[in-house]
Amino acid sequence: MSASSHHADCFMCGLEQSEDTAVVFRDPLWSGEVVPGYDVPGWFVLRVRRHAERITGLDEAELASFARRARDLVAAVTEVTGAPATYLLVFGENHPHFHALITARGEHVPADRRNGNILRLRAEHADPESAARLVPAVRRAYERLAGDGRHPLSA
Numbered sequence: 001m002s003a004s005s006h007h008a009d010c011f012m013c014g015l016e017q018s019e020d021t022a023v024v025f026r027d028p029l030w031s032g033e034v035v036p037g038y039d040v041p042g043w044f045v046l047r048v049r050r051h052a053e054r055i056t057g058l059d060e061a062e063l064a065s066f067a068r069r070a071r072d073l074v075a076a077v078t079e080v081t082g083a084p085a086t087y088l089l090v091f092g093e094n095h096p097h098f099h100a101l102i103t104a105r106g107e108h109v110p111a112d113r114r115n116g117n118i119l120r121l122r123a124e125h126a127d128p129e130s131a132a133r134l135v136p137a138v139r140r141a142y143e144r145l146a147g148d149g150r151h152p153l154s155a
């Protein structure tokens, strides 16, 4: 990634500097990781690595690969957490740099904290250490599930 593809004042661009311990995977186009401020156990961010705003800002290669990355990361998070539901959320308002928030919705999450209300857990269930502890298992599951399809566009 060249510096010119990142914006100095963009939170999502700044994640290029994340510690490796937070990162599930990185390929030329996408990164999956635990993000400060969204570090509820079972929550991960899938973000495009260059600064591209909203889904309408993705180029053809990013569009073509997004669904596979989302599927594989959702599958890995679901497998490791055992959650009965795993959400794939895209808003693009507070942080327009395109990203999806993947949130395992555990059995214990009450009805009034499900669906869109799960975002209340961002403050209520923040636990950076527990969130980080899930990374190695999710990384192994992702690598196995993504398999040879991990870099279909890089050949």
Ligand SMILES: [Zn+2]
Pocket (backbone or CB within 6 Å): 006, 007, 010, 011, 012, 013, 014, 050, 051, 052, 097
């Ligand atoms: Zn950005």
